[in-house]
Amino acid sequence: MSAKDLGITVKKDENLSEWYTQVITKAQMADYSSAKGFMVLMPYGYAIWESIKEYFDKRIKEIGHKNAYFPLLIPERLLRKETEHFAGFTPEVFWVTHTGDRELGEKLAVRPTSETIIYESYSRWVNSWRDLPILINVWNSVVRAEITGTRPFLRTSEFLWQEGHTVHESEKEAETEVMTILEIYKQLVEDQLAIPVLTGRKTEREKFKGAVYTTTLEAIMPDGKALQMGTSHHLGQNFSKPFEIKYLGKDEKEHFAWTTSWGVSWRVIGALILSHGDDKGLMLPPRIAPTQVVLVPIFYKEADKESILKVIRELAEELERAGVRTYVDNRTQYTPGWKYHEWEMKGVPVRVEIGPKDLLHNQITVVRRDTGKKESLDRQTARQTIMRILEEIQSLLFERASKKMMELTSTATNLESFKQLLEEKGGFIKGYLCDESCEENIQKETGATVRLISPDQSQKGECLYCKSENSRLVYFARAY
Amino acid sequence: MSAKDLGITVKKDENLSEWYTQVITKAQMADYSSAKGFMVLMPYGYAIWESIKEYFDKRIKEIGHKNAYFPLLIPERLLRKETEHFAGFTPEVFWVTHTGDRELGEKLAVRPTSETIIYESYSRWVNSWRDLPILINVWNSVVRAEITGTRPFLRTSEFLWQEGHTVHESEKEAETEVMTILEIYKQLVEDQLAIPVLTGRKTEREKFKGAVYTTTLEAIMPDGKALQMGTSHHLGQNFSKPFEIKYLGKDEKEHFAWTTSWGVSWRVIGALILSHGDDKGLMLPPRIAPTQVVLVPIFYKEADKESILKVIRELAEELERAGVRTYVDNRTQYTPGWKYHEWEMKGVPVRVEIGPKDLLHNQITVVRRDTGKKESLDRQTARQTIMRILEEIQSLLFERASKKMMELTSTATNLESFKQLLEEKGGFIKGYLCDESCEENIQKETGATVRLISPDQSQKGECLYCKSENSRLVYFARAY
Numbered sequence: 001m002s003a004k005d006l007g008i009t010v011k012k013d014e015n016l017s018e019w020y021t022q023v024i025t026k027a028q029m030a031d032y033s034s035a036k037g038f039m040v041l042m043p044y045g046y047a048i049w050e051s052i053k054e055y056f057d058k059r060i061k062e063i064g065h066k067n068a069y070f071p072l073l074i075p076e077r078l079l080r081k082e083t084e085h086f087a088g089f090t091p092e093v094f095w096v097t098h099t100g101d102r103e104l105g106e107k108l109a110v111r112p113t114s115e116t117i118i119y120e121s122y123s124r125w126v127n128s129w130r131d132l133p134i135l136i137n138v139w140n141s142v143v144r145a146e147i148t149g150t151r152p153f154l155r156t157s158e159f160l161w162q163e164g165h166t167v168h169e170s171e172k173e174a175e176t177e178v179m180t181i182l183e184i185y186k187q188l189v190e191d192q193l194a195i196p197v198l199t200g201r202k203t204e205r206e207k208f209k210g211a212v213y214t215t216t217l218e219a220i221m222p223d224g225k226a227l228q229m230g231t232s233h234h235l236g237q238n239f240s241k242p243f244e245i246k247y248l249g250k251d252e253k254e255h256f257a258w259t260t261s262w263g264v265s266w267r268v269i270g271a272l273i274l275s276h277g278d279d280k281g282l283m284l285p286p287r288i289a290p291t292q293v294v295l296v297p298i299f300y301k302e303a304d305k306e307s308i309l310k311v312i313r314e315l316a317e318e319l320e321r322a323g324v325r326t327y328v329d330n331r332t333q334y335t336p337g338w339k340y341h342e343w344e345m346k347g348v349p350v351r352v353e354i355g356p357k358d359l360l361h362n363q364i365t366v367v368r369r370d371t372g373k374k375e376s377l378d379r380q381t382a383r384q385t386i387m388r389i390l391e392e393i394q395s396l397l398f399e400r401a402s403k404k405m406m407e408l409t410s411t412a413t414n415l416e417s418f419k420q421l422l423e424e425k426g427g428f429i430k431g432y433l434c435d436e437s438c439e440e441n442i443q444k445e446t447g448a449t450v451r452l453i454s455p456d457q458s459q460k461g462e463c464l465y466c467k468s469e470n471s472r473l474v475y476f477a478r479a480y
Numbered sequence: 481m482s483a484k485d486l487g488i489t490v491k492k493d494e495n496l497s498e499w500y501t502q503v504i505t506k507a508q509m510a511d512y513s514s515a516k517g518f519m520v521l522m523p524y525g526y527a528i529w530e531s532i533k534e535y536f537d538k539r540i541k542e543i544g545h546k547n548a549y550f551p552l553l554i555p556e557r558l559l560r561k562e563t564e565h566f567a568g569f570t571p572e573v574f575w576v577t578h579t580g581d582r583e584l585g586e587k588l589a590v591r592p593t594s595e596t597i598i599y600e601s602y603s604r605w606v607n608s609w610r611d612l613p614i615l616i617n618v619w620n621s622v623v624r625a626e627i628t629g630t631r632p633f634l635r636t637s638e639f640l641w642q643e644g645h646t647v648h649e650s651e652k653e654a655e656t657e658v659m660t661i662l663e664i665y666k667q668l669v670e671d672q673l674a675i676p677v678l679t680g681r682k683t684e685r686e687k688f689k690g691a692v693y694t695t696t697l698e699a700i701m702p703d704g705k706a707l708q709m710g711t712s713h714h715l716g717q718n719f720s721k722p723f724e725i726k727y728l729g730k731d732e733k734e735h736f737a738w739t740t741s742w743g744v745s746w747r748v749i750g751a752l753i754l755s756h757g758d759d760k761g762l763m764l765p766p767r768i769a770p771t772q773v774v775l776v777p778i779f780y781k782e783a784d785k786e787s788i789l790k791v792i793r794e795l796a797e798e799l800e801r802a803g804v805r806t807y808v809d810n811r812t813q814y815t816p817g818w819k820y821h822e823w824e825m826k827g828v829p830v831r832v833e834i835g836p837k838d839l840l841h842n843q844i845t846v847v848r849r850d851t852g853k854k855e856s857l858d859r860q861t862a863r864q865t866i867m868r869i870l871e872e873i874q875s876l877l878f879e880r881a882s883k884k885m886m887e888l889t890s891t892a893t894n895l896e897s898f899k900q901l902l903e904e905k906g907g908f909i910k911g912y913l914c915d916e917s918c919e920e921n922i923q924k925e926t927g928a929t930v931r932l933i934s935p936d937q938s939q940k941g942e943c944l945y946c947k948s949e950n951s952r953l954v955y956f957a958r959a960y
Binding site: 071158 | 513519520522523526527529530546549550551572574575578579597605610638
């Protein structure tokens with residue numbers, strides 16, 4: 001295989017779908033599996049998931065959340081306890097019916113989400129107001145049968161995620177939790193992954209089955225399709241009642257508790273790839289990149305090798321001490337050119353090259369993945385300059401994606417302009433909407449769904465579909 | 481509930497089984513689930529698992545391993561590829577037969593272990609010697625139907641673990657990997673969990689189904705029963721052949737690769753509880769304890785509160801800066817007495833109390849969980865002293881457990897003395913054994929199994945069962 005074969009053979013602008021598949025495979029992010037609809041998360045993809053995990057885990061622990069683990073298999077009778085929830089999930093459930101050759105007395109669901117199995121425990125754990133709040137998070141995987149249109153990261157029958165499940169004394173406290181988590185998600189996605197999002201509530205039609213309401217983060221991909229990046233649900237007392245999660249309050253009376261649940265999955269890695277990648281491959285925001293700086297030695301004579309490697313190692317150590325994640329690529333079976341292609345494909349933000357000329361002038365050469373710009377830096381101040389460049393890349397990626405989101409956001413005043421905008425450029429389309437039947441009609445006619453209700457309801461308007469007055473402002477899009 | 485009810489109501493020596501159940505429940509380590517044989521890992525238990533994970537993850541990453549994730553559901557035809565492996569696991573497999581109401585064309589196994597699904601990927605990933613070694617680890621859970629004798633941590637139908645799966649160019653390299661991992665496991669268990677172990681190979685009868693050989697770590701519990709703490713398997717080419725994991729060597733010829741697999745599960749937490757706990761509850765070795773030092777303010781007058789809390793917070797910060805995991809227990813709804821009971825139950829190694837008298841004398845009071853010893857320390861040098869005490873506790877717990885293991889290790893020279901030792905004190909019993917049929921007979925007659933073949937084979941002897949000469953030295957025990 002030549003260095004050229006490493007590269008992507010289609011342009012991102014011309015065939016996003018094929019480009020996406022090639023990037024995932026060639027950057028070794030993920031692989032297909034013979035279990036249909038299931039995906040292998042390869043080490044490089046997993047390292048990105050670890051970055052995401054580390055950030056989010058730290059953030060929620062700082063405000064009192066703790067991790068735990070609940071069973072993978074859920075008895076059918078538990079799943080049935082909340083009717084709407086069961087109806088929503090049952091078509092997608094993978095059912096265990098046998099162990100070995102023995103048929104089970106009761107079917108077990110491979111967890112599609114854990115509300116029911118967790119609430120069974122909570123009903124025992126919660127007795128008094130002193131036991132509240134319960135702030136528990138779980139890192140696991142869930143399975144939901146996806147028959148059609150599976151894509152790595154974006155739509156898979158199994159996905160890694162975290163699911164938070166909290167219990168509170170009051171509705172107000174539960175609602176505050178929902179918003180606190182939504183805000184942490186927003187910071188994860190915007191500040192770490194450099195992907196701008198809209199946040200707000202889902203409509204009744206789009207909410208989580210069993211929730212009072214669902215809040216969401218929605219990003220827009222370069223092809224104009226929206227991607228849901230995470231959700232945080234207010235479950236009210238919808239689950240605490242069937243599961244009997246009750247506590248004796250300070251008032252000495254028994255109350256049903258208030259619960260929330262929230263999740264972010266590996267899907268955000270799909271958004272990361274789609275949002276920032278280019279014709280050379282991945283482009284990773286420095287804060288989430290498993291390797292932020294790769295250092296490549298260049299020598300033509302064996303005599304130069306040791307002195308160059310010495311400088312490379314010194315700089316790498318200096319960067320590591322300052323908290324920069326570095327990798328010294330001193331593999332001998334590959335040429336520098338091959339290495340450049342590989343690290344560009346893998347989206348490493350900064351590449352450092354050091355050759356004989358650099359050594360001579362006490363300098364290093366730095367190449368930015370975001371702009372492709374190559375420059376010589378003074379060796380003495382290289383660490384500080386590289387750290388500044390990493391911050392610049394982080395900002396630039398977010399600015400670019402924000403500009404793209406602005407370009408892909410428009411407003412429709414009637415159904416014709418709505419359809420035209422949807423066909424011509426896609427993206428988020430703002431418009432007024434009355435109630436659920438118009439929402440369904442619009443979806444049937446155009447394929448677009450309501451991604452969120454605009455948080456700004458200062459003005460009401462005429463429904464796009466039925467023209468009734470005093471309708472809410474919402475964001476539509478076709479979605480992944 | 482009074483502080484007294486928090487405590488364990490049976491003595492460890494008198495009823496280990498009931499003691500174990502009470503500790504797990506009252507220290508909030510784990511909870512039962514309505515999915516029979518499945519267990520909930522509660523936040524405190526999970527925090528211990530996180531400590532274990534963090535240590536092991538760091539150790540294997542330092543020597544080039546990376547994490548990845550593979551599908552939960554395995555098509556039956558994959559599981560069938562290695563015959564012995566399939567036969568070994570199939571009675572325990574949870575089978576998915578339906579999604580929603582739809583019957584699947586092919587049954588899917590909920591992973592009992594991942595060799596087969598991983599090797600399917602490896603067969604595509606490995607082409608040349610340049611692709612080797614592959615050093616991948618997975619943190620996940622596996623399920624194996626356990627019908628009888630389920631105990632939290634020790635025997636559950638689902639358990640959290642890590643499974644490592646590596647591919648190598650040569651048999652020698654694979655065997656080195658098996659031993660490298662066994663050594664890291666030993667350091668995890670002995671240096672972190674403070675539990676002494678014997679290490680060595682399993683017999684053919686006891687090895688992992690599909691392995692060439694299995695190496696193991698075996699600990700002895702206070703009741704004289706052995707507990708397998710982890711295993712590291714040399715799989716030879718047993719899997720690379722049916723899965724066609726082949727590479728083009730430096731010699732330009734095609735070769736089957738050599739593979740290994742290894743795993744440690746949450747079972748080690750069960751061993752941790754059994755080994756170190758006492759009548760007051762858990763006793764955690766400092767290196768693995770989620771909280772190493774708990775600080776409890778004691779004040780009788782509201783006027784003292786702030787000045788005491790100030791000193792507590794300063795000391796906690798000083799300890800945290802030095803890397804000590806601390807918790808300031810300033811809950812107002814509980815008395816100091818209640819708190820002492822609770823933290824003793826939870827096995828926190830060191831408790832610091834600061835009251836008005838301590839303040840007056842510029843001192844603090846320290847209570848060790850391992851000895852119960854209470855002493856006053858000079859406030860100025862408290863941090864250093866506490867850190868020294870933590871090291872002492874770590875050593876003492878290992879020493880105590882080592883002494884216990886020595887007491888519970890004996891040698892049998894014939895079947896009668898073997899049976900007598902087994903009944904009278906249990907523990908490890910060393911003896912000579914010829915081949916598999918005697919092994920099976922001894923197990924049938926006594927319930928004891930061979931835990932490992934002694935690494936020391938300098939002397940051969942007479943088989944305990946059939947008296948044939950030149951038999952190998954092995955360790956027997958009844959096991960969990």
